[in-house]
C-alpha cells in the first residue's frame with residue numbers, strides 16, 4: 456500500500472522543486488514547524504522527488520516514485536522515534552533492518568501515522584545505522600535520501616558522542632550522492648552544532664479549508680471516518696493532531712487541567728504546577744502545550760472575525776510558544792507551567 460497522497464504545502468513544494476531543477480538543493484535540510492503539520496510526509500515527498508527518474512519530478516509513475524511511495528525504495532532511508540526496547544543493543548545492520556520493517560509497516564497501515572509518543576526516541580543504534588548507510592553506494596539510482604524525523608528526539612546515551620560526531624560531519628559535508636532531511640517541531644531542542652549545519656525551511660500549518668479537504672480525502676476518511684468541526688478546529692492546521700488517537704486525548708486532558716487551574720484560585724494553580732512531572736516527559740508536555748494552543752487558536756478566530764480586540768489571545772499564544780521553546784532547553788516542566796499560568800492570568804485568560 457502506498458503512502459497517503461501528499462497534501463497542501465503547494466508553495467513550499469514549488470520552491471523545493473525549483474531548487475532541485477536549478478541544482479541549488481542543499482545537501483542538508485531542516486524542516487521545522489508545529490507538531491503534526493506534515494513535515495515528515497513532506498520530507499518523504501522530497502525524497503521521492505529526488506529519486507524520481509521521470510518528468511516533471513515527481514512523476515508518480517516511474518519505478519523510483521513507486522518504490523518511494525511504498526516506502527520500499529532501497530535508497531530512501533527514514534528514521535523516526537521508536538520505543539527503546541525495539542532497538543536496544545542492535546548492530547547497525549540490525550537497526551537498519553528494523554527501521555526498514557517499521558517503514559514498511561507505516562505504508563501498510565494506510566500510509567498515515569500519528570505523532571511519536573513521548574517515550575519514543577532516536578537512539579544511538581539508529582544514528583550509527585544512518586551513518587553507516589550514508590557511506591554506502593546508492594542501490595538503485597544515483598543518490599540516497601536520508602530522513603531523520605523528530606530529530607530533537609535524539610537521545611544522549613553512553614557511547615553516543617561518537618555517533619553524534621559522525622552525524623555532524625555528515626551534515627557539514629554531505630556526500631554528493633546523499634541528501635539529509637531532518638525534521639523537528641522543537642528546533643530549540645536541537646544541538647546548536649546541528650542547527651548551524653543545516654538549511655532551515657519552515658513548514659506552515661494547513662489553512663482551515665486545506666485541513667477540511669485533507670480530512671475528507673479517501674485515505675483519511677477510511678482511517679478516521681467523518682471528522683467533526685470541533686475536532687478540525689482543535690487540530691488548528693495540524694493533520695497529525697487528528698491522527699494521534701489516545702495521545703491526543705491525554706494531551707487534551709492535560710491542557711484542560713491547566714484551563715481549570717486558570718479558572719480557580721492560587722491554590723489550584725499551585726496544585727497544577729506540583730502535579731507536573733519533574734523532567735524527562737518532554738514529548739507529552741509539548742503535546743499538552745500544542746493542545747492548549749489549539750484551544751486558544753480556536754477562540755482567536757471567532758473573536759478576530761467579530762472584530763473584537765484579540766490582542767490578549769494573540770499574546771497568550773505567544774506565551775505558549777515561549778513555553779514550548781523553554782521545553783527545548785530542558786527547563787523543568789513544573790517551572791514552565793508556573794510561569795505560563797502566571798502569564799496567562801495576567802493576560803486575563805481565566806480558563
Ligand SMILES: [Zn+2]
Nearest residue numbers: 507514517520
Ligand atoms: Zn517518478
